[in-house]
Amino acid sequence: MFTVFCPRHGTRVLLSERRVRAVHNTADGIVVEIECHDGARILTVTGRALDGSAADRATSARRAIAAVRRAPHTVPPDVGHASVS
Numbered sequence: 754m755f756t757v758f759c760p761r762h763g764t765r766v767l768l769s770e771r772r773v774r775a776v777h778n779t780a781d782g783i784v785v786e787i788e789c790h791d792g793a794r795i796l797t798v799t800g801r802a803l804d805g806s807a808a809d810r811a812t813s814a815r816r817a818i819a820a821v822r823r824a825p826h827t828v829p830p831d832v833g834h835a836s837v838s
């Protein structure tokens with residue numbers, strides 16, 4: 754199960770692994786693309802990005818998501834993202 758912030762719901766939602774649409778392994782962490790029940794596509798970061806201080810985690814998460822977004826064949830442009838907490 755994943756707890757992620759959904760921009761359409763405007764709150765955190767609990768989603769099962771069945772909602773995972775793609776997994777991207779980057780140098781800064783694993784980016785999981787999840788589809789919410791309302792259709793919102795959310796990127797969240799896990800794995801190596803969760804090591805270190807809060808500032809390190811935030812930086813790693815931003816870099817991991819940026820790396821995935823630079824690969825336009827993997828993520829449509831309208832996919833949102835969730836911050837790591």
Ligand SMILES: [Zn+2]
Pocket residue numbers: 759760761762766789790791792793
């Ligand atoms: Zn939602």
